[in-house]
Amino acid sequence: MIQNLYNTPVASIIFVLTLACSIFVFSNPQWYGKLMLHPYSIFRDRSRYYMVLSSGLIHKDWMHLLFNMVTFYYFGFPLEEMFVQFSGPLGHLYFALLYLVSMVLSDIPTIIQQKNNPGYYSLGASGSICAVLFSFILFEPKVELGVFMIIPMPAYLFAVLFVGYSIWAAKKSADGINHDAHLFGALTGVVLTLLAYPWAFSHFLSRF
Numbered sequence: 001m002i003q004n005l006y007n008t009p010v011a012s013i014i015f016v017l018t019l020a021c022s023i024f025v026f027s028n029p030q031w032y033g034k035l036m037l038h039p040y041s042i043f044r045d046r047s048r049y050y051m052v053l054s055s056g057l058i059h060k061d062w063m064h065l066l067f068n069m070v071t072f073y074y075f076g077f078p079l080e081e082m083f084v085q086f087s088g089p090l091g092h093l094y095f096a097l098l099y100l101v102s103m104v105l106s107d108i109p110t111i112i113q114q115k116n117n118p119g120y121y122s123l124g125a126s127g128s129i130c131a132v133l134f135s136f137i138l139f140e141p142k143v144e145l146g147v148f149m150i151i152p153m154p155a156y157l158f159a160v161l162f163v164g165y166s167i168w169a170a171k172k173s174a175d176g177i178n179h180d181a182h183l184f185g186a187l188t189g190v191v192l193t194l195l196a197y198p199w200a201f202s203h204f205l206s207r208f
Contacts, residue, residue, distance in 0.1 A: 102131030131189025
């Protein structure tokens with residue numbers, strides 16, 4: 001853990017802070033209403049803008065938290081190390097910006113779509129997690145992922161299936177999951193990574 005704090009301080013802080021905030025609301029559910037993303041309130045009260053960030057630090061239940069944090073652990077920490085290899089200490093800042101900016105941008109489509117729906121709430125770090133995952137895939141497209149922790153699949157194939165499923169599920173909107181945040185988080189991760197490292201696209205292609 002000490003080594004992680006030294007090598008990947010940003011990922012370590014995000015990991016611990018997300019765990020702490022999520023566990024806190026599990027024990028204090030009255031805070032959900034204050035911290036979840038509520039587009040209806042955001043559009044009518046500027047003091048609620050904090051929800052864009054606070055909603056990314058809390059989760060619905062232990063399974064939701066476990067899935068996101070396991071994904072972040074296996075891809076977020078290595079990605080920060082990659083950024084540091086590419087950019088030196090500035091890589092820590094790039095990683096922080098990738099995570100925070102994708103958290104905000106991935107929620108914007110949902111905020112606009114649901115601005116007049118007082119009954120809509122969402123939460124979770126999935127937008128930022130998808131940004132991290134897809135950024136990692138640009139550098140290591142053939143790394144093998146364990147889909148649902150079981151099914152082996154190369155990262156690039158998972159990316160294609162993920163985008164297709166997210167588009168389909170967002171249109172269907174029948175499962176209560178904010179698939180738009182997943183999709184836009186993934187796209188934001190790719191765009192931000194290419195802005196920081198334009199060579200990543202040719203590197204991605206060269207791996208095939």
